[in-house]
Amino acid sequence: MFQDEGLVSYILSYVQEEEVLISRTVIKSFSSPEGDHLTLVNVYRASIEFLEKNKTENGNEKAEKNLRKWFKDNFINNRSSKHARDKLEESRTVIKSFSSPEGDHLTLVNVYRASIEFLEKNKTENGNDKAEKNLRKWCKDNFINNRSLKHARDIYNQIRENVERMGHKISSCGDDMLQLRRCLAASYFLNAALKQPDGTYRVWQMVRL
Incomplete structure (x- = not known):
């Protein structure tokens, strides 16, 4: 079974909305030698693990907010030049x-x-x-x-x-x-x-x- 809105869609929409660049350095920590699809699986699993843990500790709404921050901290290069x-x-x-x-x-x-x-x-x-x-x-x-x-x-x-x-x-x-x-x-x-x-x-x- 597949979720209606996957992490990939969220990543793309976030990048378009915020006009930021994805940090290649951090992506390497999730990368799989077996290809991009398994790299995305690693990213997705890490995000779900983070989200579920936060839901238990902080509730759904706070957990979603923390997930956005997790994504920004891990994938967004805030020092992107003009x-x-x-x-x-x-x-x-x-x-x-x-x-x-x-x-x-x-x-x-x-x-x-x-x-x-x-x-x-x-x-x-x-x-x-x-x-x-x-x-x-x-x-x-x-x-x-x-x-x-x-x-x-x-x-x-x-x-x-x-x-x-x-x-x-x-x-x-x-x-x-x-x-x-x-x-x-x-x-x-x-x-x-x-x-x-x-x-x-x-x-x-x-x-x-």
């Missing part, structure tokens, strides 16, 4: 240029397509090496992780090669995002969850006959 705050605001503005009202997956598609368009145009004008260098600068200017983007390109190329090897026809959905959304829904079906009356979510379970 330059850092300006960069944060700039990054939000840039991200909006890629955002899709249909969700984060399509926002990422917009980022990927924009990067490929930039890269191909640069390859024609400047050659491969210079184009890759220019792409790294483009990523920096647009607050995009170049390493993650390169990883996405590598995965795309692997999938494309496999599909071609199987003799299937490759075609883009273009701007018809309904096809893409249906594909995502089909692939994530086993992870679908149904909202319960108490506000929590319960994962669908397949029943074999």
Whole structure:
């Protein structure tokens, strides 16, 4: 079961509201060598442990207030310079240029397509090496992780090669995002969850006959 409002959503909303930066140093104390998802699990568990202990000692309302302070003390860099705050605001503005009202997956598609368009145009004008260098600068200017983007390109190329090897026809959905959304829904079906009356979510379970 999953809670309606997770810690990740709280972190993001808090950062947006307060215009602050998350401290990388403190996050390392929660980090897991097995990936970001387990790092977030560590953060979530620590916050729940802190909250439950405070509820017992101080009651619900005071405990929630203390949790906000715990979060601020552990994750917020209060000494953020004006330059850092300006960069944060700039990054939000840039991200909006890629955002899709249909969700984060399509926002990422917009980022990927924009990067490929930039890269191909640069390859024609400047050659491969210079184009890759220019792409790294483009990523920096647009607050995009170049390493993650390169990883996405590598995965795309692997999938494309496999599909071609199987003799299937490759075609883009273009701007018809309904096809893409249906594909995502089909692939994530086993992870679908149904909202319960108490506000929590319960994962669908397949029943074999």
